[in-house]
Each structure stands twice: as structure tokens, then as C-alpha cells.
Amino acid sequence: MKKIFLIALSCISLSAGAQNLVKYVKPIIGTQRMGHTYPGATVPYGMVQLSPETDTASYEKDGHYNPDVYKYCAGYQYDDKTIVGFSHTHFSGTGHSDLGDFLIMPSVGPLKLNPGTADKPGSGYRSAFSHANEISEANYYKVKLDDPNVMAEMTTTTRVGFHQYTFPKSDNAHIILDLMAGIYNYPDKNVWTYMRMVNDSTVVGYRSTNGWARTRTLYFAMKFNKPFLQMGYRNYSKREVYGGFWGQFRNTRNFPEIAGRQLRAYFDFKTTEGEKIKIKFALSPVSMDGALANMKAELTGWDFEKVKQDGQAQWEKELHKIVVKSNSKDELEDFYTSMYHAMINPTVYMDVDGSYRGLDQNNHKAEGFTNYTTFSLWDTHRALHPLFNIIDPKRNADMVRSMLAHYDQSPEHMLPVWSNSANENWCMSGYHSVSVIADAIVKGNAEGVDANHALEACVATARHRDYAGIGYYMDIGYIPDEKNGNSVSSTEEYAYDDWCIAQLAKKLNRQDIYDEFYKRSQNYKNVFDPKSGFMHPKLADGTFRKKFDPFTTIGMGFIEGNAWNYTLYVPHDPASLIKLMGGNKHFITYVDSLFSYNLPDKYFAETEDITRDGIIGNYVHGNEPSHHVAYLYDWTDKPWKAQEKIRMILKRMYKPTPDGLGGNDDTGQMSAWYIFSTLGFYPVAPGSDQYAIGSPAINSAEINLPGGKTFAIEVKNQSDKNVFVQKITLNGKVLATPFLTHADIMNGGTMVFEMGAKHK
Template identity: 30%
Template sequence: MKQLVKIALFVLAIAFLASCTTSTAESGSVAKEPVEYVNPYMGNISHLLVPTFPTIHLPNSLLRVYPERRDYTEIELNGLPLIVTSHRGSSAFNLSPFQGEERELRPVIQFRYDQEELTPYSYSVYLDEQNIQVDYGLSHQSAVYEIQFEKDAPAYLILNSKNGGMNWDGKAISGYQLIENNTKVYLYMVPAELPQQVSSLNRSGLSEATSAEGRNASLVLKYPAGTKTLALHYGISFIDEQQAKANMEREVAGKTVAALQEAGRAAWNDALGKIAVKGGTNDEQTVFYTSLYRCYERPVCISEGGRYYSAFDGTVHEDNGRPFYTDDWIWDSYRAHHPLRVLIDSKKEEDILNSFVLMSEQMDNFWWPTFPEITGDSRRMNSNHGVASVIDAYRKGLRNFDLEKAYEACKGAITEKTLAPWSGMPAGKMDQFYKDHGYIPALYEGEKETIPEVHSFERRQPVAVTLGTSYDEWCLSQIAEELGKDEDAEYFKKASFNYRNIFNEETKFFHPKDKDGKFIEPFDYKFSGGMGARGYYGENNAWVYRWDVQHNIPDLINLMGGNEEFVKNLDAMFTEPLGRGKYAFYAQLPDHTGNVGQFSMANEPSLHIPYLYNMAGQPWKTQKRLRKLLHEWFRNDLMGVPGDEDGGGMSAFVVFSSMGFYPVTPGEPVYTIGSPMFEHVSITLENGKTFEVEATNASDVNKYIQSASLNGEALDTPWISHEDIQNGGKLVFEMGPKANKMWGLE
């Protein structure tokens, strides 16, 4: 009997365990918080050019750092960073903890390291040859390092300014570094323990001094043998050292690294949690949230205690209770980065546009910025696409910025400033030619440049500039229309068709013309134009710029001969061979990577192209192309980004496309539908409403839309309006493994 009872109890126990296992499997593992999906190392090894950087920062904050090394694969760190002053920049100040012989001290110590752990809000690394553990936590303008020394030898802290000064006042180190354009960044750092000795470090070694000035200005704090732990609290400012001190006292005084990391984690979960996704694989969610994290790296808020330093006029301004933002490469961020912020951070986007208005007023000429950075507007790349962000925001209901001033600044940047790339000079002879003839004249191969507005290291990029300016002028016409400026609206609307002036009806490509109106011949649409095809295009060749008419796709379809020919040309782009071996192709076109045929997933002018099938009656091909591109080129690994990721420009494409829609034409309050990756997406809007995207059965196999509904009503068009989203509601897709070639044709 006892034996039977034992057997019965054993069976019941097995059944109970099985039920627990089944329950856990059915419910899944404990849900991760959004920030836990972020992999800052994704894309840290570049396919060819600039990789991504594993940046530690809070969303859109002034203080950004990352491990300073020449490349991810390097085995040494260049000391410890205190601030990175711009996207892709190097550290302005440097901290090097050290134990060893004094003769081995250097302004910046090269550390061998191990056990590096990095999240968006924290950093930890073990300097294994020094036997030093480093932990880091940060706030918006201040941070804390905690350093543990394992050896019994004297401990040193080396503080370095690459081009500036450092000073010890008996309690704290303060300093500055000159970046460029008369812009300085300031430091105020307080060690928790006072040092035994303070010295300056120069080429001849240590000397008794409490200040240092010039190149590699360095102070050394010496601590006695037996020192085990040192905490360093510091603040950063672009205003002055006293403001750096105030920033430190306001944000991190008395706080530990652990406390800052906890607050940083909460801040990131709040930002990333505005979009909640369910379904997909762990890797797909990682790619999604990592891409969203990168959309918060730029621009940065540089308001400090109600003031900000503007490099646009070299003056400290009151911010009047409204944050000031800079560091934004609008040449590409207008495409998806700004529109994403309109969707999930509309008040912040209004503040950013207001900042651009202020920049325009602060500069010598009242011109809208193109590449606003910490050190001013660098006027890089071609065209002035900031105008697109103005009309896009306004058309989507954002009103808290001065549209009249924005329009005048944008108009000036397009009509008074030269259209020549990488130049901030006033309009000249080439610009007058554009106004008279409706295109930028091209030079023949070997013909010498004579236009002074064209930068000495650049080319005039006539096709890229003509196409880009046509779009910019369309945007101007739309703003003018909103403001009731009928004459301007008509003028710029007519100019927005200037792309037609360089369309070759025989080849169906945009083809450069000389000053006499003749097409440049002979011509190779893949390779003419020299390095980066800049003699005629810009970073990408004619195959990419063939589609650069974002504002008038129906007319582009007509120019190519209708839907059938348009689709045939799109298909050809994805199948056309490189035309040379990869070595030779990328030697001339290093930005034109991430290839599928001649399509370049790695460069922003390509981002809208897969969606163009929607406009020509074959939405299923948009769905097919997008899933292939997302799956192959954006992955949860060190090479998981195909090309230059400009701090959100390309990542916003991933965010939108994964959700299932994309803003092909910023300035039109419309989103074009792709192929939703996740079973469920919930977007929390700033108006308190929620918009949901449900994709039943969505998977890598089930990538095709079978049918769709919006708020219970059948949706038969491959687009939705911004108003549909802002009103809240639900967009539902039924997904399947084979294309429904009839969906989306109405």
C-alpha cells in the first residue's frame, strides 16, 4: 500500500512539474524592458566607411561618451572619455587612472582591457594589465566615475585637455578645451578624496604646478599606496566652468554610479517605451529598439540652467524656458528621423524647429541651417532639406514655432545662399544660371571648375543639386501656400518641376547637361563623375538618383512611360550588376554600399525607393523588397548596419519600416504602407491617444498583406494619413506567405 502511495505521489509530482513547465512555455519568459533589447555594439564594424559607435547618453542629452579607440577591433582604449562633443567626434577631455612608475605617466594612457559591459546608460570595464575596475553612470550634463585599484602601489589620476587648460583649486579640477570656431567645452570635476599631491605633466615629466595650458594640458593627482576606491563627480558645459560646476551640483552631487544607472535606465525605458512591439524574434526586437535608441543620439539639448551657448553667433543666450537643440545633419535626417519625432515626440520636434529659427536669426545671414552642429553650421553636403522638416511638421499639426520666420530663413537659404555643395557663400553665377535655365550646368570630364562658390575639394554635383533643389522648392511652395503668399507659392511650384530639365527621355535617367543645354556624352550611369560620382551626382550614382523626385512620383512615373515601365525600371535597379569587381566599384563609390544590384541600402537617398512600387500598382513588391532588405542588412551583430548611420538618419527607416509604414514624401501628411514585421505595435502619442498596428500571423514567411482594415473599415489603399494615426485607433493586417497582388490597387 505504501508503495502504491509513493508511486501515486510521484506521478502527481511529475504531472505538477509538467503543468508548471507547460504554463511557463505557453506564457513565455519574463518580458524584457525596452532598453534591455538595445545592443549598442550593433554595426560597430563598418562594411567599408564609418561604423556606428556604442554611445552612452540619455535621450537627446548634451553629455555623450563612448570608449575611445580607433576601431571596435582595437585592443587598447585611449584613456577614459569625459565628453564627446559631436556625433563621431573624439573625447574633448580624457581621464587616465594609473598605477606604476612615474616615468610611465603619459597625457593619455593606452589601456589593454577586458570584460567591457556597455548599455545606453552605463559603462563598466576592467583594465586588466593595470588591475583597475571602472564603472560609470551619467545624467544629462554630468556624470560619475567610480574607480577601484587592486594594487597597493600609489594611484594616479591624469586629467587631460587636448587643446586648452586645466586648474586645481584645492578641491576640484576645472578646465576647458577649444574645439573649433571659437567654441569651448568646460569641465568641473570633484574627487571624493583629496589627492596627496598635484602636478602638471609635460614632455619633460612631472613638475610642481596646479595648472597647465596648451596642447595636451595635463594635471596629475597622486594618491598614497593602499588607495582602493576613488569616486569622481564631474559636470560639462559649453558656457563656462561655473556652469559646469552648477550642472554637476544639480544632477550628480552625492549620487552613486548605481543610482545614476538606475535613473538612466528609467529614462531610456520611458523614451523607448513610446513604441511597444510584440512578436517577431528576439533579434528583430533587438534591431528595432537599437535603431530607436540611435534616433535619440541627435540632436542634443544644450540648454544649461536656462541658458545656452550658441556657436552661431558666439554668444550665451537665455533660453526663456524653452530648450535649445543642435547637432543635426538635416541632409538625411529630414527623410525619416524628423518625421519619427513628429510622431512620438512632437513637442520636442517643435523645440528643435524653434531652435533652427533662432540659429537663422543668430547667423550673419538669415539662412536656415543645413548641418547645425555644436560649433555652428558646417553647410555640408548638397541642397537645403531642412525646409522639408518645416512643412512636414506644420502639415502634421505642429504649430509651436514661427512658420513665417522659418519660411523666410528657408527661402533665403535656397535663393540667396549658393546651391553649391559644402559652401556657405552667397549665390553667384552658377545660381543665377539655375534661376534662368532651371538646372545646374555640368562640366565635361577634365573641364576645369571656374565657379568660386564651389568648394576647392568638392564638385558641383549638378544632377543631385538640381533634383534636391526641385524638392526644396516644392516645400517652399507648400509653406508659401500655407502662409497665403500666392505669388511665391506659384513661383516655387513651377520651379519644383525643374527635374524635368535634366530627364533624358531616351534613357529614362536624370542626365547632366552642359551650359548649352546638351547632355554630357559619352556617359556611364554607373561610373561617370569621378570619386563618389560627385562630378554629376553625390556619393551615389545615377541609378540611385533616378528616383530622387520625392515630391512628384506620379509625374516621374509618367516620364518613364507609365506604371509598367516604371516598375520594370525599378526591378532593373535591383538586378543590375555592379559593372566592376567590388574592389574597383567601392574604390570609386565607397558610400554606395549595401548593394542589391545598383540599389544602395547604405545611403539615405535610397531609403524611399523600395516603397515606390506602391505608387505604380504593385504594392506586393514593396512588401517583398522591404523584408529582404531589413532581414539581410540590419542584423543583431557587429556588422549589422550596411553603411554610415548618421545618428538616426538610417535607423529611423528601420523603425518605420518594421512598424509597417514610411513617410516617402516629408511635407505630405501621408505614410506609405510596407510589410509590418511584428504581430502588434502600440504607439503612444503625445496627445494621450494610442495607435495600434496589428499584423495577424506576421513572420518571416508571412510577409505579404492579404487584407487590411482601419478602425474596422476595409483599407484597400497602400497608405494612411497622419490624421488617421493622430486620432488613435487600430490598423489591422492579415498576413500570409504568398502575395495578394490585388491588395492596395484602389
């Protein structure tokens, strides 16, 4: 009896320790309106993102720019009623469209090789569907396709997508492989496609495109669980139809190899009632042989449920890096879906043997590190990479090494700005890779990184006179308004990046570099106009532009923000900014006004959906330059205002619903803000070791750190009304200031918040 009792206790303990967190992940969050997330299957940082497309967008519509290019950045919109197919690559939460490679769609009946239209799905292979018959989980997606009466299921490994289609009885079952389809289509995007038959159940090939990434080639290997009866294709470039390739492929006139710019292929089957046609679809950035090797290494059998469970076990391990407790299921779903979205990107970009395509379009081998891509650095330097520096510093160090490899292969000798798939997209402003690099090295989280080489790369990037106004910035301390459309915001962003370089130089005892870049980091002061009270476009002659509207973004020298928001973009020097703006009292009034001012309709450009999402008053949470703003109250005598604003933002910008993201998730930055702010602290200036205190929105949390240490957060008197911090103790000692250090966290310990309904 005693033995049985001890076994029972052991089982209870195991159950508590192995808490199921995957159940709180709802990938459908952010798929409606402008969250731009996708609901499909992927493993943490996976190279494959296997997800449905409800539509795609061409660049032009009726001879004009098509706003659907923005709408379908992730290929899926929750309000749509049809699915076109399932493709293998997606960006999560971006504001730009691309990818959507290798679309697969099952069909039954007469073969149709065009996608059809949303209002007439029966005119092509598109199908109606219902959310009532849709399941979206971490590494699992399921939906019933109404028109062919096929149940579609998806799961993945890191480099392989696994499809499972349950068919009705049919002599005319088809699997369509659309090599033309993609998110953000325009004439001539497809440079070339190629496919070769290996045997009667396997094909290999590649697709080259010149979309957002100017020259991108992706290779594939596709294997069925049963031989197909025949295969055919249509070459839309030549308007010819090919079919055949029967039996043992003895027909030499139709040799099983196809190539062209616009191809759709099909594979025919006979199916019994309830028969499952399964497909393994492996990707490689290097070669068709690489794709086959990836498939062989990662997915040997046909056990769909095992692959799903293995992938969800990977997610469970990642999610357990932060274990929170809350009385609200909604808050748990928000938190763990944010964790999920934060761990989708950057993505692995190499074969199982370490081979990858470099920025120089040559093949390279990652020696001793994992090579990553999808670096939306204008967004993610703010909170996503700092989050990795706490919960997964080794992985973040590999991302830094990937950035340095990019620099070594760059003909411009620059670090990445916004890079994907061996391409630099040159999207957004600043050179924020230096923030990520400095943050990792300053915090001592740069395993395997050559710190001196990293400093060299940062300095070379920051001295690149020909890039986006840097020459003017170096010569006169700001970018003239008439020389660059983002003159003010770029001046401010460069100043912050230069401060990061100074911190890195200080860490490496390079006083000369420190002096140069600390001086440059003060350049933000050169675009502050005491007369207007704002960061203000400045002309080359040293005068401020006369025509100026602080509420307008377009044409005012700013990117994704206006003067009201960007005047506060000095994350590295808040104390000096407060002094510059007239002192503590005036600064507080300014930030209060930012949140309370209601913008008139005339300030919303283009469509309401794009611009109103993510806005509170004049504070733009959906665009990242404002993400640190609420925390700036910590540098004043009223830090309680930060606590009040943060809890308000959490409630208004995040919900566990399809429209539950107040703006693009931007490859995890919106989610990382939520994670930090829910825990009660935030990295206002990555590159420093300091975190600003906010207002925790959970009952407790355990951050499971590398090396087995734990940083515990306990919150007493937690409620929606008790948003104000009364007292904080760190390892039993009262925290005297609203700041925390990186060492405080990484050394492990316990931080206790005592909350109340009134501010102190």
C-alpha cells in the first residue's frame, strides 16, 4: 500500500511538472483584420510554415495599386469563405507580402487547373469552408474542404511539411501542385520553375522568384504515400497542356521533366471511402538533393499523429521557458499565443548538414551554429531579441552569427536591415542589427560570437556614407529634410543605434570607438525644435521646415509614426530628453496628451482598417516606435502613470480572438511586448542591461533560465483594478527604483510585487 501511495504521489508531481501549455496556443489570433498572422502548422523557428491561403493578391487591380497586397501579407484572412490551397512558406505578422511557395490543393471530379474566384469557387480548384470545421493548434491545422468533401490536415517538422487528405470514394481524385501561386503576385514574379520525376510517387524541383526578395530560389522534394496513376501539367507561359507519364515512364516523348515560368502540375489517384492520401514536402535553400536529404533525416515514416505530437512536444518545451499562473483563461491564451508567435521567427535557413544559400548567392556551410533568416530588425530589435537573451541566449547568439555571416557576404559590407532567404530587402530605416548584436554582447549572451569582428561590422555599417543619408548624418549631425523622406526618424534611429555601438565599444575597451559613437548618439538633439516642441524636419541650411503638422506621418520626415510619437523616440537617453523638452512637469503633460488626444478623421490615410488599428488617442501601439513610450514615465516622479497606461494597453490591444492583435504582429515584436509587459518589466533601450518596471498582469511567473536557474515573479493582490505597484522586493530587499538589471534576472531569484488600486 505504501509503495502504491508513493507511485501515486510521483504521478501527481509529474503531471504538475508537465503542465500542458500547448492547449493555450490559439494561432487563429491575429488572422482577422491587420494582425497578419497565419493559422497553419509550424514548429519553433521552423523553415516550413504550412498554412492555408484564402486568397492572394496581384500588385495591380483595375490598373491601380491593389490594397489586397497589404491585406494578404500572411495569405489568410479570417473573414474569407474559401480556401485556394495550402502553401509552405509564410511571414508572420508582417506589413509586406511575399512567399506562399508551392501551393497544394486536393480536388475531386473533373480536373480544374485554375484557382477560380471567391464568389464562384466551383469555377476552379478553390473550395468553400467553414470555421466550424476548422482546427488551428500549435503545429496542427485541420479544415474540411466542402466542395471536394475532403478533410485536410497539416503538420510539420523543421524542414518538412506533412499533408494528410481524407478523400471520398472517387475514380477522379487529384492533388494539384501550383508552382505559379504566391502571396503578392505580379507579372513576371516567377523567374523559373522546374520539376523532375524521381519515381511514381516522388518528384523534386525548384522555384525562382524576384518578389520582395529580388532573387530567391527554393528547392523541394515531394513524396506521396502511394503511387499516382498519372501526372500532368499545364505550362501557362506557352498555353499548352501536357499529360501522361504513364506506368513506368516508357513514353520518351513525354519524358518526366518540366520547366517554365508558369506551371501547374497535377497527380491523379483512385481513392476508396475515407482513404488518406499523404504527402511529405521537404524544402531546401540549396538543392533538390538537399531537400531529399532533409526529408530522409526528419520524416522517415508516414505516422501523421506522431509527427504532430513530436512537433507539439517541441512547442511544449519552448513554452515552458516561462510558466505563468492567472485566474483568466483569456490571459493564458493571450500569453502563450504571444509566446508561440514570438518563437515562429526568425526561421531556420539551412539543410540538416548545415548548407545554406548566402547573400552572395553562393552555397555556404554553417560551422558550429544554426543559420537563420527572416530578420525584421526594425521591429524585433526592440523586445523580441531581448526576450531571446533571457530565455534562449544560445539561439540568439546563433542569430547574431547569422547576421555576421550576412555582413561577410555583403557586397555593401553592411549588416542586415530586413533580410530574408539570402536577400537584403532594404525595408524600413536604421541599422538595428547593431542593437541586437550589442545587446547580446553587453549582456554576456554571445556564445561563439567574435565580439571584435562584431564591432568591426557595426562600425562599418554605421559609416556607410551612401546608405540612406548616413553621409549627411555624419557630416552635419542630422539628415536634411530635402534629402530623405524619413529625415527625422532616421536621424533619431541612427542616434540610438550609435549609442548601441558605443556600449559595445565600451565593453571591448575601445575608447576611440566609444567616444566617436557616443557623440553621434546625441544627434537626436539636432532635430528637436524648441519653438514647436517637437522633433521637426530640418533643412540643409540649418533652419526648421515652416510647413509642419505634428499629427501627420506622410511627407513630414517620419516613418510609421508622427512627430508626437517620434519626439519620444530617444530610448537610450530619456533623462536628457525630459530636460530637452522642458523638464519633468511638461514631459508628463506631453505623454499624457499623447494617449488622450483623439485624432480627427482627416489624419487617417488610405483605408480605415490599415490606419486605425493599434491606436489609442494619438499613441500608435500598432507601430513599434511607440512601444517604449509608456515606460518613459519611470524616468519622472510619476512612475505610477506607466503602470496605469501599460495595463490599459494590454487590455485594449490584445484579445484571444481572431481580431485580437492591435496591428501587425511584425514577426513577434507585438507579442514580445505583451510578454514583457505582462511579466512586469520591459527593455526600453536594448544595448543596456536595464529594464524598466511596469505593472505585471499575472498572478505569478517562473522564468526557467539556461543552466537550471529560475527567476520567479510573485504578484500579491492581483486584479484588474489593482494596477498600481505599492512595493517591490527582489530577493527580500526593497527595490528602491523602478528599474531591474539583466543580472538580477539571470542570477535567479524572486521578485515580489504588491499591488493596489491607488497609486503611491
